[in-house]
Amino acid sequence: MLADVLGQKKLARNFLTAWKQDRLAQAYILSGPDGIGKTPFAIELAKTFLCREGGDDACEVCPSCRKAAHGNHEDIEIMEPATKGRVISRDAVHALIETLNFRARSGEHRFVIIREADRMQEAAANHFLKTLEEPPTDVTFFLLTARLPALLETIVSRCQIVRMRRAAPEHIEQFLRDREYAPEKAKLYASLCDGCPGRAVTMEESGVFERRARVLQRLVALTRDNAEIAAAQMLAENKDKITTVTRRNHYDDLGLMATLLRDATLMAEGADTSLLYNPDVASKLQPRAAASSPELLRKQTLSILETRENIERFVNPDLLISRLFLELCN
Numbered sequence: 001m002l003a004d005v006l007g008q009k010k011l012a013r014n015f016l017t018a019w020k021q022d023r024l025a026q027a028y029i030l031s032g033p034d035g036i037g038k039t040p041f042a043i044e045l046a047k048t049f050l051c052r053e054g055g056d057d058a059c060e061v062c063p064s065c066r067k068a069a070h071g072n073h074e075d076i077e078i079m080e081p082a083t084k085g086r087v088i089s090r091d092a093v094h095a096l097i098e099t100l101n102f103r104a105r106s107g108e109h110r111f112v113i114i115r116e117a118d119r120m121q122e123a124a125a126n127h128f129l130k131t132l133e134e135p136p137t138d139v140t141f142f143l144l145t146a147r148l149p150a151l152l153e154t155i156v157s158r159c160q161i162v163r164m165r166r167a168a169p170e171h172i173e174q175f176l177r178d179r180e181y182a183p184e185k186a187k188l189y190a191s192l193c194d195g196c197p198g199r200a201v202t203m204e205e206s207g208v209f210e211r212r213a214r215v216l217q218r219l220v221a222l223t224r225d226n227a228e229i230a231a232a233q234m235l236a237e238n239k240d241k242i243t244t245v246t247r248r249n250h251y252d253d254l255g256l257m258a259t260l261l262r263d264a265t266l267m268a269e270g271a272d273t274s275l276l277y278n279p280d281v282a283s284k285l286q287p288r289a290a291a292s293s294p295e296l297l298r299k300q301t302l303s304i305l306e307t308r309e310n311i312e313r314f315v316n317p318d319l320l321i322s323r324l325f326l327e328l329c330n
């Protein structure tokens with residue numbers, strides 16, 4: 001159901017109004033980081049609009065809703081990059097357009113969801129552009145992307161850009177607890193996933209607890225004498241052949257570090273343990289909390305978040321992390 005998609009209530013309302021007033025655009029770009037929920041949102045929108053009950057959300061029981069839930073609705077087409085090469089080829093776009101032109105359909109309106117639309121090869125994008133210039137009637141396209149600048153400008157100019165909202169940590173925490181996550185894990189994952197539920201559910205497999213143990217160890221042992229070595233160690237550990245993976249590793253480590261220092265700040269202020277993100281490691285953080293003022297700890301937490309933001313903006317991590325570690329020893 002649309003109501004189950006976290007963080008997008010306002011966007012969903014806007015879409016519903018547009019649909020009811022018959023002024024849905026030809027094409028939308030749903031833009032937002034991986035895991036924010038672009039695919040579920042697009043599918044739930046289409047499902048709701050096609051629901052035979054015609055309410056403000058999918059009824060989940062009519063034949064249309066059931067087909068949509070099983071991924072075999074004839075009026076919902078989903079395209080994604082090929083497993084091999086992770087690209088959308090011109091042939092794939094061509095086949096999609098053929099389907100739109102010739103395939104029999106049951107409903108009044110059709111929806112095409114293109115995942116990772118920025119993975120269209122140039123010829124594919126140009127071919128798709130022609131479709132947008134002379135669009136088939138009663139079709140709405142949803143182009144999903146985490147890298148909006150990588151989309152062809154001429155395509156972007158023909159679409160309405162919709163920026164997905166980050167979900168509130170407490171909503172993600174509840175979402176995880178509803179899925180039988182242990183309370184302490186739900187709290188930690190929700191705090192680390194940066195408002196992206198899809199990221200929260202993959203944290204278990206990404207070994208976040210082991211990662212946190214490493215980050216914590218480094219943080220509590222940090223001194224002026226070893227800051228340089230500690231920074232070099234982190235850079236080496238997180239290095240991957242794929243630069244986006246390296247960046248993601250740094251991003252995750254810094255996110256953990258920020259929650260730990262935030263907890264230390266709260267402890268320095270004498271706050272209750274129930275407010276901590278990492279209550280299970282509070283005793284290890286205690287010396288750090290005791291050695292600094294809340295003001296300094298807060299400033300250091302902000303520096304960590306700022307470093308994380310810069311890394312996401314493609315600034316070279318080497319200098320950023322060395323500088324951050326020096327600042328953290330003050």
Ligand SMILES: [Zn+2]
Nearest residue numbers: 051059062065
């Ligand atoms: Zn229905």
